[in-house]
Amino acid sequence: MGTGENSLSSASISNDLGTRFVGQRVICHPRLASTMEMARQEARLGAVEGTVVVAGEQTGGRGRMGRVWLSPQGNISLSIILYPDLAHLPSLIMLASLAVVHAIEAVSGLKAQIGWPNDVLIGGKKVCGILVESNVRGGTVAHAVIGIGMNVNLRAADFPEISSIATSLSDEVGGEVSLAGMIRQLLVDIERLYLDLQAGGSVYQEWRDSLVTLGKKVVANSSGISYEGIAESVGEDGGLLLRCSDGSLIKVIAADVTLHG
């Protein structure tokens, strides 16, 4: 998968990875409809925790709020299966976006930030999207899947539908970036943060401090309704507190947030 030197295989990701479980089992396919679907099926079959599904490209990549996610070759499209405690579920979004920020910095030296709730941005343009899906039954998490789509070796200018709002690592560094290297770094950091969470640590403060959104005037679109206000703070559950122009404070849980002006 991938081209030439930059090809992906299960072994190129998991060999000598040094993790306890995340990425110890990697299922790699050159092309999938969506890694979310395969990961969900694997989880239902009882896949070992930390199983990763990677696709060279996706033909039906899914984004947040029912959107299509562009997933050509050269990008990272992967899903990770976890079985967290219910109490840790809201932290998975924070944990995943922080791990992406760390991995981008470690591999490329680029400084990335988070647009609430979990868009990873470089210079205000989106470089990575994260989708967390879970199945909760009777107060326990049957499974959770973290989906990560990162624009790595992609010329954003070649895709008019995203070129004004998105960037890629290769666009930013001016050269090709190792896909396996980036995935490995990402998996190591996800496991580190996840183990820390289980040991009583929290990702909340670092996530909050990495948000570009706070203090800015924003428009939040939630279920077809637009709310305008100042992004005042975020709760430990990940919710965004918006101070509206009439002085009221509203909490937004799932929305699309754009900076105003």
Ligand code: BTN
């Ligand atoms: C977003 O809308 O910002 C989230 C995008 C998440 C995309 C990733 S790519 C790997 C995984 N498979 C999918 O179909 N979606 C997620």
